[in-house]
Amino acid sequence: MRAVLVTHADLPLGRRIVKRLWHEPGLERIVALGEGPPPRAFDAFRIGETPRLVYERLDHARQRSVSDWFKSRRLREIAPEAVVYVPRHGVAPEGPPVVARVPTRTAEARLVLHHALEHRSVRALVALGSAFVYDQSGLLLTNYHVIANASEIRVVFKDGHDQPAEILGTDPPTDVAVLRVPERGLPALALGDSDELAVGDWVVAIGNPYGLSHTVSAGILSGRGRTIRELEGLDDGNGYFDLLQTDASINPGNSGGPLMDLEGHVIGISAAMRARSNKIGFAIPSNMVRELIPALVAQGHVRRSALGVKVDSIQYDDLRQLGLSRAIGAVVRAVQPQSPAELAGFRVDDVIVEFDGHGVAGPERLRWLASMAGVSKRVAVTVQRHGTRIRLVAVLGELPPISGPPLDELEDDDE
Numbered sequence: 001m002r003a004v005l006v007t008h009a010d011l012p013l014g015r016r017i018v019k020r021l022w023h024e025p026g027l028e029r030i031v032a033l034g035e036g037p038p039p040r041a042f043d044a045f046r047i048g049e050t051p052r053l054v055y056e057r058l059d060h061a062r063q064r065s066v067s068d069w070f071k072s073r074r075l076r077e078i079a080p081e082a083v084v085y086v087p088r089h090g091v092a093p094e095g096p097p098v099v100a101r102v103p104t105r106t107a108e109a110r111l112v113l114h115h116a117l118e119h120r121s122v123r124a125l126v127a128l129g130s131a132f133v134y135d136q137s138g139l140l141l142t143n144y145h146v147i148a149n150a151s152e153i154r155v156v157f158k159d160g161h162d163q164p165a166e167i168l169g170t171d172p173p174t175d176v177a178v179l180r181v182p183e184r185g186l187p188a189l190a191l192g193d194s195d196e197l198a199v200g201d202w203v204v205a206i207g208n209p210y211g212l213s214h215t216v217s218a219g220i221l222s223g224r225g226r227t228i229r230e231l232e233g234l235d236d237g238n239g240y241f242d243l244l245q246t247d248a249s250i251n252p253g254n255s256g257g258p259l260m261d262l263e264g265h266v267i268g269i270s271a272a273m274r275a276r277s278n279k280i281g282f283a284i285p286s287n288m289v290r291e292l293i294p295a296l297v298a299q300g301h302v303r304r305s306a307l308g309v310k311v312d313s314i315q316y317d318d319l320r321q322l323g324l325s326r327a328i329g330a331v332v333r334a335v336q337p338q339s340p341a342e343l344a345g346f347r348v349d350d351v352i353v354e355f356d357g358h359g360v361a362g363p364e365r366l367r368w369l370a371s372m373a374g375v376s377k378r379v380a381v382t383v384q385r386h387g388t389r390i391r392l393v394a395v396l397g398e399l400p401p402i403s404g405p406p407l408d409e410l411e412d413d414d415e
Contacts, residue, residue: 042055131256143255332351
């Protein structure tokens with residue numbers, strides 16, 4: 001039987017997790033743990049009338065009974081895996097809640113569950129993710145959200161041996177991180193050219209979904225250029241996303257693993273899945289990652305440049321009003337005062353079509369080019385202004401550090 005246990009199901013995020021799992025294909029039973037009576041939000045699931053959802057009420061005043069229930073074989077029999085939700089109060093109140101999906105049959109996972117049930121907050125949590133070696137000098141790539149806030153990172157290899165890893169560099173706006181392990185001479189995967197892959201080409205995803213290590217799944221490249229406009233929960237505009245879409249199975253635990261072409265080249269880093277969907281996964285293109293690696297290895301972060309404009313996609317009404325024949329480029333909606341753009345002569349309604357010798361298909365491409373060009377670099381920018389092409393020259397400033405929304409495998413929704 002496919003069953004899952006959810007801790008803290010009486011709290012808001014716990015309830016949302018249960019509601020999402022209810023629609024997960026193939027899941028036969030959900031065991032929800034809470035301190036109070038079943039939440040009213042569960043009424044629609046007909047608790048007691050169907051074995052699909054079982055609610056267990058815990059009494060923390062009786063420590064021994066909880067421990068006895070937890071240590072019994074009953075836990076492993078009714079729920080082979082668990083979604084552990086731990087509030088951050090008492091640990092890091094300003095941080096997000098900790099959510100991990102772990103197999104209950106492992107000793108580490110049972111330890112995590114024990115702390116979660118008995119203490120309601122923990123200082124150590126076993127979380128699952130993936131990574132891969134891209135350089136034989138012990139360098140690995142993974143997602144930032146996989147290792148964010150980690151107190152200790154250990155990398156388990158195919159032959160079973162594990163090593164401690166240190167964080168060499170992180171870039172939250174793209175959800176990329178570089179790790180380093182002590183061992184040298186490790187087999188490494190080569191980064192391929194993500195631009196060469198066509199929609200419909202076969203791809204392979206390798207990772208650690210739900211703790212099932214070194215799982216391989218196959219599919220096709222379903223789309224490219226997916227942006228924050230098309231992903232739920234990533235709409236604050238801080239991140240840089242030009243994601244690949246695939247129907248190869250990407251599940252919790254796959255994050256940070258390689259998405260490869262049939263020649264064995266890495267063309268992306270698996271990063272996210274669309275909740276409540278059937279095989280819609282996303283990966284960070286290898287060409288984007290390749291541009292980040294030198295800065296992450298050398299200085300641990302990416303120093304970004306800025307032009308000083310707010311841009312948007314070209315809308316249907318813009319075509320007529322701005323005298324455009326096609327919707328290619330980024331239209332300027334605002335120019336920051338005293339910015340490089342204002343000093344260079346940019347105006348509202350200018351359509352940027354070329355930046356430093358590179359074509360600009362849309363606002364996401366411009367944001368990436370402007371941020372990676374280099375602080376204090378002199379760049380030529382071509383704009384279309386009322387049907388006339390104009391060449392402007394700007395000296396880029398520095399973009400203040402931004403955290404960016406890390407990609408996640410649990411997209412928030414309303415109650």
